[in-house]
Amino acid sequence: ISVTSTWTNTTxxxxxxxxxxxxxxxxxxxxxxxxxxxxxxxxxxxxxxWQQAYGFRADGYRIRSNSNSRDGVLTYEPTDxxxxxxxxxGTYSLVRQIIVGRDLPEVLAVHDELSGKPRSPATHLKxxxxxxIPVVGARVxxxxxxxxxxxxVSDRVGKIHPRLSPGDYRxxxxxxxxxxxxxxxxxxxxxxxxxxxxxxxxxxxxxRATVSVTDDAGRSLPAKVExxxxxxxxxxxxxxxxxxxxxxxxxxxxxxxxxxxxxAGQYDIIISHGPEHDAVFTKLTxxxxxxxxxxAVLKHSVATPGWVSSDFHSHSSPSGDNTGSQKGRVLNLAAxxxxxxxxxxxxxxxTYDAHIQELGxxxxxxTVEGMELTGKPLPLxxxxxxxxxxxxxTQDGGAPVTDDSPETQIERIALWDDRSEKLIQQxxxxxxxLFYDKDGDGKPDEGYARSFGLMDVMxxxxxxxxxxxxxxxxxxxxxxxxxxxFNWLQLLNQGFRIYGVVNTDxxxxxxxxxxxxxxxxSPTDNPAEVQYMEMVRASEQGRxxxxxxxxxxxxxxxxxxxxxxxSGQELTARSGKVDVHVRVQCPNWFDIDTVQILVNGxxxxxxxxxxxxxPKMFAHGVVKFDNIIPVTLKEDSHLIxxxxxxxxVLGDVMGPFGGAQHPAAMxxxxxxxxxxxxxxxxxxxxxxxxxxxxxEPK
Numbered sequence: 179i180s181v182t183s184t185w186t187n188t189t190x191x192x193x194x195x196x197x198x199x200x201x202x203x204x205x206x207x208x209x210x211x212x213x214x215x216x217x218x219x220x221x222x223x224x225x226x227x228w229q230q231a232y233g234f235r236a237d238g239y240r241i242r243s244n245s246n247s248r249d250g251v252l253t254y255e256p257t258d259x260x261x262x263x264x265x266x267x268g269t270y271s272l273v274r275q276i277i278v279g280r281d282l283p284e285v286l287a288v289h290d291e292l293s294g295k296p297r298s299p300a301t302h303l304k305x306x307x308x309x310x311i312p313v314v315g316a317r318v319x320x321x322x323x324x325x326x327x328x329x330x331v332s333d334r335v336g337k338i339h340p341r342l343s344p345g346d347y348r349x350x351x352x353x354x355x356x357x358x359x360x361x362x363x364x365x366x367x368x369x370x371x372x373x374x375x376x377x378x379x380x381x382x383x384x385x386r387a388t389v390s391v392t393d394d395a396g397r398s399l400p401a402k403v404e405x406x407x408x409x410x411x412x413x414x415x416x417x418x419x420x421x422x423x424x425x426x427x428x429x430x431x432x433x434x435x436x437x438x439x440x441x442a443g444q445y446d447i448i449i450s451h452g453p454e455h456d457a458v459f460t461k462l463t464x465x466x467x468x469x470x471x472x473x474a475v476l477k478h479s480v481a482t483p484g485w486v487s488s489d490f491h492s493h494s495s496p497s498g499d500n501t502g503s504q505k506g507r508v509l510n511l512a513a514x515x516x517x518x519x520x521x522x523x524x525x526x527x528x529t530y531d532a533h534i535q536e537l538g539x540x541x542x543x544x545t546v547e548g549m550e551l552t553g554k555p556l557p558l559x560x561x562x563x564x565x566x567x568x569x570x571x572t573q574d575g576g577a578p579v580t581d582d583s584p585e586t587q588i589e590r591i592a593l594w595d596d597r598s599e600k601l602i603q604q605x606x607x608x609x610x611x612l613f614y615d616k617d618g619d620g621k622p623d624e625g626y627a628r629s630f631g632l633m634d635v636m637x638x639x640x641x642x643x644x645x646x647x648x649x650x651x652x653x654x655x656x657x658x659x660x661x662x663x664f665n666w667l668q669l670l671n672q673g674f675r676i677y678g679v680v681n682t683d684x685x686x687x688x689x690x691x692x693x694x695x696x697x698x699x700s701p702t703d704n705p706a707e708v709q710y711m712e713m714v715r716a717s718e719q720g721r722x723x724x725x726x727x728x729x730x731x732x733x734x735x736x737x738x739x740x741x742x743x744x745s746g747q748e749l750t751a752r753s754g755k756v757d758v759h760v761r762v763q764c765p766n767w768f769d770i771d772t773v774q775i776l777v778n779g780x781x782x783x784x785x786x787x788x789x790x791x792x793p794k795m796f797a798h799g800v801v802k803f804d805n806i807i808p809v810t811l812k813e814d815s816h817l818i819x820x821x822x823x824x825x826x827v828l829g830d831v832m833g834p835f836g837g838a839q840h841p842a843a844m845x846x847x848x849x850x851x852x853x854x855x856x857x858x859x860x861x862x863x864x865x866x867x868x869x870x871x872x873x874e875p876k
Contacts, residue, residue: 179276187264195262197254197272199234204501206247207420207686211282211329217242220289221252224282226317226329227417233285235292236274282328283320283340290343298341302374303366305332305351307382309467312336313358314439315416319350321363342368351379355415356441358382382441383466389429389436391449394477398434399455400512400542401476402689404448404830405429408461411443419688420495422506426688430509432537442466450831452487452515452692453727454480456766457831479800480729480763485697486708488518490603490717491550491562491637491681492691497524499685506687508533512543514692517705518713520548520564527568527575544708550605553580553587558612558626560605563591565598565710584612585628592632601714603679604629604636609665610869613674618871630674634718638662639680639694641726642842644820645772647781649866660872663844667779668868670816670847673859677720677746677846682836693828693836697723699744720746725843726836727828728770728802731761732819734848737808745818745846750854754811762803762821767831768841769823770802775809776818779864785809814858816847 187193203223205212212223221241224231234241239254254272256262264270275292279285287298305313313336320327322345330338348363358379366377391401405427407413416424416438423429429436442464450457455476464470489511494504508530511519521530530545548564559580569576578594581587591602604612611618613625643651643663650657666678684690698713699721716722721744723730735742735758736751743749749756760773771789774781785807789796795805809817822842829837849857 179278180273181276182271182273184269184271185264186269187266190266192266193264195264195270197239197262199252199254199274201245201250201252202248203232203245203250204248207501208418210247212245213243215244217255219293220286222282222285224285224328226281226331227421229280229331231279231282231285231328233277233279233289234274235277235289236272239272239274281330281340283330283342286327287341295343298343299370299372301340301342301368302337302372304335304337304376306336306376306378307358307384307466308378308380309383310378311384311439311467313353313379313382313384315353316358317352321348321350322346344368344370349377353382354441356382356412384439385442385464385466386469387436387438387440387462387464387472388469389447389449389472389474391431391434391451391474391476393451393455394475399451399476400432400509400539401430401434401449401451401474402513403429403431403436405440405462406446406448408444408446411441411445414440419686419690420500420502420506421687422503422509425506428688430506430513430687432509432512432539440464447472448830449474449476450767451476451513453725453729453765453768454478454482454487454515479765482697482729483703484699484701485723486517486700486703486705487515487695487697488713489516489681489684489691489695490520490564490601490635490679491522491605491683492519493523493550493683493685496526496528497550497685499524502686502690504528504530505533505537507684507690508537508539508543510684510687510691512537512539516543516691516695518544518698518708518710520546520562520710522548522550522562522564524550524552525574525577525580527566527577529568541704541706544705544710546710547575549577551578551580551587551591553584554582557606557608559584559587561588561591562603562605563600564714565600567595567598584626588629588632599711599714601717602632602634604633604676606637606683607662608660608872609662609669610660611871613669614868615870620870620873622868622870630676633676635677635679635722636666637681638666638678638724640839641680641694641724641844642822642840644844645822645824645840645842647864649869650872657872657875660869664864665869667776667818668863668866671779671859671862671864672868675720677717677722678724678844679717679722680724680726689833689836693832693839694726697725697729720846722746723843723845726839727764727768727841728821728843729763730819730821730843730845731759731763732845733759734817734850735759743848745848748849748851748857750851751811752852752854754852756809756811756817756850758807758809758817758819760803760805760807760819760821761801762843763800764802764841765800768828769826770821770841771796771823771825773803773819773821775807776820777809777811778815778860778862779818780862811850811852813860814849814851814853815860816849816857818845818847820844
């Protein structure tokens with residue numbers, strides 16, 4: 179591509195002209211190489227996994243680059259060293275070429291030709307393992323005496339096709355993160371004509387692995403399959419966390435079937451489909467030249483009739499702050515048994531529909547168009563909302579724009595699409611700053627008061643902080659921020675009815691989704707029949723359970739009237755006596771050891787039950803706890819049930835980040851009115867002042 183830019187001096191004075199291009203190439207999570215910051219005849223960057231490479235050059239100029247993993251500035255400096263002066267009324271044009279190729283070797287070959295060198299002949303090299311099996315997806319780094327000629331990736335038949343000038347080269351070859359060539363590379367001589375050759379690498383002995391995944395009713399399931407090398411066998415590393423079906427050592431499947439070449443060796447395998455299903459933990463022996471097979475049945479052990487699981491906050495490359503594949507995001511969601519997921523990219527309305535259709539996931543995943551309106555300041559001025567009208571081929575899909583005022587921005591959302599009914603979610607707030615410290619000076623004020631009545635739900639994760647309630651979120655012994663769960667309980671006591679939600683806010687695809695979810699009351703358990711407005715209204719009414727895994731079923735019954743409600747609803751109990759039925763289920767890969775009922779946000783010894791102190795109340799099967807707990811109230815009270823495990827963590831099924839959480843779940847509040855005159859909050863601040871903006875201790 180040839181690009182010409184022309185400058186005109188419209189002033190009455192001579193101007194010094196600096197020729198610059200601003201460049202953005204997001205490589206932070208990619209396998210990307212780029213020219214070092216220096217002066218070059220050619221500036222390049224190459225995204226190896228996604229097989230796209232670009233080069234910038236201009237005859238008569240050298241390019242000074244100053245770039246980081248995302249942004250860069252290219253300054254074009256005349257090779258004769260002259261300074262460019264532009265007289266009044268004068269013009270100057272810069273012509274440069276952008277070279278587009280599948281890989282860096284191709285970009286370098288084109289640059290050589292544009293620089294006057296002879297056209298390099300094609301090379302056709304077939305990469306095979308010790309038994310002659312073609313190696314698909316091998317990365318071949320090419321080195322000559324003059325330096326690197328870049329990396330290319332073998333195609334579907336194991337071949338690479340770099341154009342190389344005649345000479346001697348060394349090839350360093352990797353497959354799925356495993357180096358298979360000699361330490362100093364495989365020597366290779368390029369002749370003057372087109373070259374065809376097979377290169378066998380004895381260090382790699384490939385077999386195949388096939389995995390089929392069904393539930394206990396025989397239905398094929400979307401799933402996540404983790405391959406962990408055992409003993410001397412290394413774990414595969416198929417691709418970056420932006421990828422789709424093969425992400426680092428994970429295989430995601432929409433169909434319940436995985437088939438892949440795999441280096442011979444021993445592997446530990448974890449197969450999962452979210453916390454409603456038991457996971458399968460097994461071993462796999464791969465023999466060179468043979469196929470190893472696993473048929474996994476994931477028992478749907480946790481029954482959730484009348485409730486569907488959801489994640490209201492997910493991202494991918496259209497959000498602009500990450501490079502994760504959106505198809506990979508949809509695979510993540512379905513594999514983790516998220517049954518309803520609005521599409522919530524940053525600052526644009528987008529849709530998952532095409533991916534769901536292509537992957538055949540309509541029976542498993544319901545969706546609707548939405549967005550995250552992402553303004554400043556962070557973390558206050560971010561709101562998710564759905565449904566929104568998606569208008570293709572318009573700016574941002576027809577989305578509203580941000581505002582520097584959190585109040586104006588959330589009002590804009592509420593008014594969008596002719597004041598249509600929609601769920602408005604406040605994302606990851608510093609509750610003290612948002613509600614009680616508008617100017618952020620650490621002194622209480624009215625907060626962003628115009629926002630309060632427009633928030634339907636609010637993110638309050640991390641949820642396992644509910645197991646140890648304290649004003650600050652402590653991590654590694656240091657305060658990280660205000661504890662949202664604790665501050666949310668304080669808000670409820672002040673009379674705010676903004677219900678809680680927890681979401682992953684996933685941006686990448688390595689265990690990206692699934693480690694936080696909401697179960698929402700629904701008239702159907704079939705994702706294909708889920709109506710998004712049912713999800714909106716149930717959430718607006720607090721009929722929603724927050725969890726990172728455990729599934730608590732909770733009802734609240736007035737002893738006198740026998741009226742029964744779920745979370746989010748009001749209950750009249752003139753006797754002050756309420757029976758709380760708590761039933762907690764877990765699959766086979768984590769447990770709970772605690773159940774407690776919060777009364778107006780406070781814990782008590784009488785309403786805290788642990789496996790150690792109350793062993794007869796707990797069980798070891800799928801149902802971990804199933805008890806009716808009598809509660810006697812002296813004033814109007816909101817009741818919340820919290821459950822989890824104080825010492826164990828979710829573990830390997832949820833990966834290194836999500837798996838480090840303690841299992842935890844909590845309901846939204848049920849509001850108990852003792853006199854029939856409506857619920858009155860008690861204004862208790864739980865022994866601590868209402869929060870202000872968090873500042874890190876010095």
